[in-house]
Amino acid sequence: xxxxxxxxxxxxxxxxxxxxxxTFSRIDEKNYASELTIREDNIFCVGDKFAEVGIxxxxxxxxxxxxxYKHLVEADSVKLGYIGDVKNCRFTVxxxxxxxxxTTIRIVSEINDITLITAETKVADQLVxxxxxxxxxxxxx
Amino acid sequence: xxxxxxxxxxxxxxxxxxxxxxVTLNPNHEIYRGHFQGNPISPGVCTVEMVKECAQQITEAPxxxxxxxxxxxxxxxxxxxxxxxxxHINLTESEEGYAIKANVNGQEQxxxxxxxxxxxxx
Numbered sequence: 001x002x003x004x005x006x007x008x009x010x011x012x013x014x015x016x017x018x019x020x021x022x023t024f025s026r027i028d029e030k031n032y033a034s035e036l037t038i039r040e041d042n043i044f045c046v047g048d049k050f051a052e053v054g055i056x057x058x059x060x061x062x063x064x065x066x067x068x069y070k071h072l073v074e075a076d077s078v079k080l081g082y083i084g085d086v087k088n089c090r091f092t093v094x095x096x097x098x099x100x101x102x103t104t105i106r107i108v109s110e111i112n113d114i115t116l117i118t119a120e121t122k123v124a125d126q127l128v129x130x131x132x133x134x135x136x137x138x139x140x141x
Numbered sequence: 142x143x144x145x146x147x148x149x150x151x152x153x154x155x156x157x158x159x160x161x162x163x164v165t166l167n168p169n170h171e172i173y174r175g176h177f178q179g180n181p182i183s184p185g186v187c188t189v190e191m192v193k194e195c196a197q198q199i200t201e202a203p204x205x206x207x208x209x210x211x212x213x214x215x216x217x218x219x220x221x222x223x224x225x226x227x228x229h230i231n232l233t234e235s236e237e238g239y240a241i242k243a244n245v246n247g248q249e250q251x252x253x254x255x256x257x258x259x260x261x262x263x
Contacts, residue, residue, distance in 0.1 A: 015176075015177070018175040082217065086209055087211050088210065090208045131209075
């Protein structure tokens with residue numbers, strides 16, 4: 001079943017000014033995609049340039065949207081989540097205002113409330129960043 | 142981006158390749174409106190950006206991360222409970238520009254360890 005939403009606040013607990021997703025999609029059970037167009041008022045913009053940590057936050061929120069999507073399917077509420085670690089993160093191109101980030105994440109493993117993902121972010125066909133990330137969900141909140 | 146808005150630097154200690162920045166977080170920064178509503182938690186990525194902006198004070202040039210080999214968030218940081226932090230940075234020259242090893246600690250807790258490389262922006 002494919003699924004795409006622009007109602008991001010239904011999936012993640014973050015709110016303006018730190019929402020770094022415009023869309024979230026399910027590709028298949030293990031692969032999910034998201035997009036973010038970098039607008040002038042984005043909190044991670046420095047002049048025309050989008051900070052690298054903005055890309056990391058965008059990837060982390062894609063993973064958060066994945067856990068939010070699962071909870072939504074299971075008719076449960078959205079939980080707070082945190083980045084545990086970021087590994088082997090490489091930045092090859094630095095995106096600018098007006099660019100649209102296209103991110104795909106792959107769910108590598110899920111053990112209790114810990115999710116391990118790999119991510120790839122592109123602008124058009126150009127690779128921007130790759131990384132591995134571990135995320136924790138706070139099931140009590 | 143965050144310096145003098147999200148955090149301020151009070152004092153700096155330099156020892157060869159190591160620099161320690163004493164910083165204070167601003168609990169009233171607008172990011173806490175959305176992270177999270179009624180439950181302010183410092184975004185991990187802002188701690189990483191703070192490390193980079195402290196490194197820029199050393200290099201006196203704008204920097205970007207070329208890579209982050211390993212970045213571990215050790216405990217949750219809230220601006221209300223721990224506003225005074227030590228940002229410890231070790232910078233050495235590398236192929237990309239600078240190799241960085243950094244950690245961020247509070248009075249009793251460790252919050253972040255990071256290793257990677259920074260390049261000077263063109």
